[in-house]
Amino acid sequence: MSTELKQKTTKKEGFLSHPAVKEFTFSAKRFLKNPLSIIGLTIILIFALIAIFAPVLAPPEDPYDPFKIPHDGWKTAPSPPSPEHPLGTMEQQYDILYGIIWGTRSAFKIGFFIVMANLFIGIILGSLAGYFGGWFDEIIMRITDMFYALPFLVMAMALVVAIGRGLQSIIIVMIILGWPTYTRMIRGEIMALRDKDFILAAKAGGAKSLRIIIQHILPNSIYSVLIVASMNIGTTVLTAAALSFLGLGSESGYADWGQMVSMCRDWIVGPPDNRLAYWYVVFTPGFVIAMFVLGWNLLGDAARDVFDPKMRRK
Amino acid sequence: MISIEKTIDADVSINIFLKTEKNHVNLLNYIIRRLLLMILVLFGVSLIVFSIMMIIPPGQRVAIYVKSEKVTPAQMEALIEKYGMNDPAPIQYARWIGNIFQGDFGYSETAKGPVIEGFKQYFPITLELVLLSTPLIILVGVWLGTLGAVHKDKPVDHFTRVFAVIGYSLPTFWLGLMLLMLFYGLLGIFPPGQISNVGKDVISSPEWNRVTGLICLDGIINGRWDIVWDGFYHLILPAFNLVILSCALILRLMRSSMLESLGQDYIRTALAKGADRGTINRIHARRNALIPVITISGLMFAGLMAGMVITETIFNRKGIGLWMARAALQLDVPAIMFNVLFLGTIFAVVNLIVDILYAYVDPRIRLT
Amino acid sequence: MEQLVKTEKVVTNFYTYEGVVKALNGVSVEVRKGETYGLVGESGCGKSVTVRSIMRIVQSPGRIEDGKILLFFSDTDRNQAVDILKRSEAFMQTIRGNEISMIFQEASTSLNPVLSIEYQIGESFRLHRMPEILRETIDELQANLDKKKIPFVSGWKKFQISLFNRQKETLENYERLIDSIEFQLAELEDDGTSKNRRLKDELNRKRDMLRKDDRLVMFFRRFPFLRRYYRRINPVIHRKVVNLLKELGVPNPENIARSYPHELSGGMQQRIVIAIALACHPRILIADEPTSNLDVTIQAQILDMIRVLKETTISSVLFITHDLGVVAEICDRVTVMYAGDTCETAEVKELFQKPLHPYTKALLRSVPKVRQEEALATIPGVVPNLVNPPTGCRFHPRCESAMDICKREKPPLFTYAPGHTVSCHLYTSKEAKS
Numbered sequence A: 001m002s003t004e005l006k007q008k009t010t011k012k013e014g015f016l017s018h019p020a021v022k023e024f025t026f027s028a029k030r031f032l033k034n035p036l037s038i039i040g041l042t043i044i045l046i047f048a049l050i051a052i053f054a055p056v057l058a059p060p061e062d063p064y065d066p067f068k069i070p071h072d073g074w075k076t077a078p079s080p081p082s083p084e085h086p087l088g089t090m091e092q093q094y095d096i097l098y099g100i101i102w103g104t105r106s107a108f109k110i111g112f113f114i115v116m117a118n119l120f121i122g123i124i125l126g127s128l129a130g131y132f133g134g135w136f137d138e139i140i141m142r143i144t145d146m147f148y149a150l151p152f153l154v155m156a157m158a159l160v161v162a163i164g165r166g167l168q169s170i171i172i173v174m175i176i177l178g179w180p181t182y183t184r185m186i187r188g189e190i191m192a193l194r195d196k197d198f199i200l201a202a203k204a205g206g207a208k209s210l211r212i213i214i215q216h217i218l219p220n221s222i223y224s225v226l227i228v229a230s231m232n233i234g235t236t237v238l239t240a241a242a243l244s245f246l247g248l249g250s251e252s253g254y255a256d257w258g259q260m261v262s263m264c265r266d267w268i269v270g271p272p273d274n275r276l277a278y279w280y281v282v283f284t285p286g287f288v289i290a291m292f293v294l295g296w297n298l299l300g301d302a303a304r305d306v307f308d309p310k311m312r313r314k
Numbered sequence B: 001m002i003s004i005e006k007t008i009d010a011d012v013s014i015n016i017f018l019k020t021e022k023n024h025v026n027l028l029n030y031i032i033r034r035l036l037l038m039i040l041v042l043f044g045v046s047l048i049v050f051s052i053m054m055i056i057p058p059g060q061r062v063a064i065y066v067k068s069e070k071v072t073p074a075q076m077e078a079l080i081e082k083y084g085m086n087d088p089a090p091i092q093y094a095r096w097i098g099n100i101f102q103g104d105f106g107y108s109e110t111a112k113g114p115v116i117e118g119f120k121q122y123f124p125i126t127l128e129l130v131l132l133s134t135p136l137i138i139l140v141g142v143w144l145g146t147l148g149a150v151h152k153d154k155p156v157d158h159f160t161r162v163f164a165v166i167g168y169s170l171p172t173f174w175l176g177l178m179l180l181m182l183f184y185g186l187l188g189i190f191p192p193g194q195i196s197n198v199g200k201d202v203i204s205s206p207e208w209n210r211v212t213g214l215i216c217l218d219g220i221i222n223g224r225w226d227i228v229w230d231g232f233y234h235l236i237l238p239a240f241n242l243v244i245l246s247c248a249l250i251l252r253l254m255r256s257s258m259l260e261s262l263g264q265d266y267i268r269t270a271l272a273k274g275a276d277r278g279t280i281n282r283i284h285a286r287r288n289a290l291i292p293v294i295t296i297s298g299l300m301f302a303g304l305m306a307g308m309v310i311t312e313t314i315f316n317r318k319g320i321g322l323w324m325a326r327a328a329l330q331l332d333v334p335a336i337m338f339n340v341l342f343l344g345t346i347f348a349v350v351n352l353i354v355d356i357l358y359a360y361v362d363p364r365i366r367l368t
Numbered sequence C: 001m002e003q004l005v006k007t008e009k010v011v012t013n014f015y016t017y018e019g020v021v022k023a024l025n026g027v028s029v030e031v032r033k034g035e036t037y038g039l040v041g042e043s044g045c046g047k048s049v050t051v052r053s054i055m056r057i058v059q060s061p062g063r064i065e066d067g068k069i070l071l072f073f074s075d076t077d078r079n080q081a082v083d084i085l086k087r088s089e090a091f092m093q094t095i096r097g098n099e100i101s102m103i104f105q106e107a108s109t110s111l112n113p114v115l116s117i118e119y120q121i122g123e124s125f126r127l128h129r130m131p132e133i134l135r136e137t138i139d140e141l142q143a144n145l146d147k148k149k150i151p152f153v154s155g156w157k158k159f160q161i162s163l164f165n166r167q168k169e170t171l172e173n174y175e176r177l178i179d180s181i182e183f184q185l186a187e188l189e190d191d192g193t194s195k196n197r198r199l200k201d202e203l204n205r206k207r208d209m210l211r212k213d214d215r216l217v218m219f220f221r222r223f224p225f226l227r228r229y230y231r232r233i234n235p236v237i238h239r240k241v242v243n244l245l246k247e248l249g250v251p252n253p254e255n256i257a258r259s260y261p262h263e264l265s266g267g268m269q270q271r272i273v274i275a276i277a278l279a280c281h282p283r284i285l286i287a288d289e290p291t292s293n294l295d296v297t298i299q300a301q302i303l304d305m306i307r308v309l310k311e312t313t314i315s316s317v318l319f320i321t322h323d324l325g326v327v328a329e330i331c332d333r334v335t336v337m338y339a340g341d342t343c344e345t346a347e348v349k350e351l352f353q354k355p356l357h358p359y360t361k362a363l364l365r366s367v368p369k370v371r372q373e374e375a376l377a378t379i380p381g382v383v384p385n386l387v388n389p390p391t392g393c394r395f396h397p398r399c400e401s402a403m404d405i406c407k408r409e410k411p412p413l414f415t416y417a418p419g420h421t422v423s424c425h426l427y428t429s430k431e432a433k434s
């Protein structure tokens, strides 16, 4: 395929007729025809808009600390939705709507930051290991093996406690513990490509190995890796929320969804006359997390179906 | 039919690695080799855990042993000294490993006793949940995934896909809380915990014969069917919570690998033979489709462990998960290190089983 | 010679995301009893789709839209045809692998990697020769039982015999009923009155209700431990498989039967595929480029094997290839296909000596001859995209002799001489004659 491809591109038939571009536009069209991917895209877009316009939607009391949820008195029991607090308040009267709006920013921050950092480490280590093989590969792979054998959540909890609770620590810890997965994945992709014809052709043409990695291998393997990474934004946010939920997040009142779910644990059962009295505290923040994750998963699923050549023909 | 041997030069094309060697000898060899390798991995795991624990300053590590509110720095120093936390790291590591070989895993403050005792107490509770949910996860996941693939683009398929994507998007902790709110809060059924108060009295009474620690199994052994039911009753919601998530993952994988398998040439051969759809799905496609599912199930197990921590925390089941969560939160270092090693062992064993199963299902794989 | 399989104007489309691929545009072929019939054409012209249509195993986005596929399998009435497009899937399952078999292009992927060779060959027997297998199993058990009598074991054995008997009876019943229902349906076929339609629906329903298996037997066959009794049929099948392999001249049949596909060489894999196809002595063997991925010596061996088999066991072979040399070597008659159309059909000699269709001519010119003097000709232009095929004659964009009418109308089938048909306007339209 490669030689044909080269000939075509060198002929400069114009950007749009390049097979890769055609392929992409074709896939993109199919992607946009799939109802599930549309739903996913819509969900993510809505969240993105909320995150961008957070200061407009919910003006912070203290512009220098917008992630602090304002609270209306210190009454312990949550209050139900009212015109003042459209989604109700949590214990100590923290406004749920405010928390959710600014929590969106936290979620994007967590997701992008962790995934990008992991991807970065993964690409560097994975491509080096996958390309050079030998002892370097061996060492990196054995280390990732060991990380796989570690119970992620427990290690993460201990580490966060060690370096001090808070969202920042959660992010740092998830990067420390998360890179092996990505390294492995990228190495696998590169291993699969390494002996393909066009890489061999490039080698025979005298290309230096670093050039080969950057020019030939990465662009070809990055596709599927990016798709997996995009799907992982959802699960990453989920894991971070789980850590917050377990009591490792920031101090109460910080706009973070996991933290908000954690605060609702005492309000599962209402007073005897109305057992579901506090449903809004339990339901809302978790539901928002679920929607956020669902959006990314739908996107990722659809992307995989459309862009993965193996699934294409069906 | 007459023979047409003449057309085939005796042996041009035979290239069989005859499988006449006794397979079980190979298998035993293989297992022994893998177990040796496992010790190596566990050694690595212990190093990583230990190094991570070393990041924590001694002051924090010792804090769990501090009983009173007011401690002077000097007393603190004395405690650190007492537990040897100021020694060079290699010495501390050697001490820890040395103790392990003598069967001493240290004292766990969260278990209020030696780590081993805590383990004996907590492990059966977790095991019970695992034993109930794992078969469910596999069976339901494989079954629904097959169903979706076989009826691709039919309502069943859409239903299972939606179920899957929702299943693995739901936060475990939130699902657990909602389940508790609805069933326990609203309807007053399926309470949290591992057994009712009445049941607790029974199993802590001297007449109770604790054999396995599994409540249901011990109930059967003791002939107390009310306790069996009691234990099972408390298992339902947590098991459900665990199954939803993991089962969705298996379902998705099974569906896509089944689809891939159904598109292969050998399915065409089977069709041309005159096989019916049922035979094709069951024998020709599913066996091939199970291969990736098997290979991934080792990793799934790791996910199950995380789910266990959260599920046990929410449903207040006093098992390994809850213990680990508490140990991590309070920096109960001996308990953390023990549990990580334990889970590492389990993980390695599960992977060994997965690999053997893999070789069993796929004849192209030879255990080497 | 009598006809055996005949297709009339078969249209098959694939509904893909790119659009509707009109793969077959009214294909008519006819395989006669006792001949080797060739189907040639460029890659992608629809040869495989044609034979898949004949077996009704067109893969998923594809559908047979129109036409007739007639089988003349009746032993009593030579002209009695069965149009399989009107038949049920259950009926097709009794035909496939039994009366019509197929071998494929790529032997290595045609075999299931996780099932043993013995299982895969034996499955043909299980599917079509089950009553026979059961009978032999019963005989063996009975002989066993007569030899020595141990009180408890004998009872269990007797029970096993009764289970096998039950299964055999149900199966024979099933086959008989399917046959009779299909026959009745065929009788009702052409007549579209409402009464007939009701009768037909009823028969169809009845057929769908039929069970291949007895419930009790099913239970025993599924129940853990108890199902071990069913292993009794394995030695019988094993014997049949080994015999078949021996007959096909496969060296070392016992070992081959026990092995898995990846342990065999490509040539051996192709032989196994042939064994699977021939297990039940089909009337016609469809060979879809069986040698295209093998090296030359193995290719010759496989071809020889098919030729010998043709003489000894199977009456007809439908042979697909794009190698005209192979056609000349083993075929009696041949059809040339182009982009889903049948261009020309003739006896091999006639076709090589007197090609009529411009595409056939071009094709023959592109084959190297022993004494090649001028440069090899290639056919200008490219194979058309079948989503938007050329109108009229699909060959017209590349045809040297194309006329106006060719763009507008599809050329009709013209019988040039007995046994030599061609579809090209050159021989039929006024435009050409003038």
Ligand SMILES: Nc1ncnc2c1ncn2[C@@H]1O[C@H](COP(=O)(O)OP(=O)(O)OP(=O)(O)O)[C@@H](O)[C@H]1O
Pocket (backbone or CB within 6 Å): C014, C016, C021, C023, C041, C042, C043, C044, C045, C046, C047, C048, C049, C050, C059, C060, C061, C062, C289, C322, C386
């Ligand atoms: N699964 C499918 N989906 C879409 N189109 C298909 C499919 N299978 C076949 N086709 C189309 O049908 C046409 C005929 O294909 P077919 O496989 O019959 O060609 P062939 O003559 O057997 O070629 P070859 O010599 O390469 O085997 C092709 O143009 C192809 O595009």
Ligand code: SF4
Pocket (backbone or CB within 6 Å): C357, C358, C359, C393, C394, C395, C396, C397, C399, C400, C401, C402, C403, C406, C411, C423, C424, C425, C426
């Ligand atoms: S019909 Fe016309 S275009 Fe087609 S082959 Fe004949 S002459 Fe050529």
Ligand SMILES: [Mg+2]
Pocket (backbone or CB within 6 Å): C047, C048, C049, C105, C288, C289
């Ligand atoms: Mg073909």
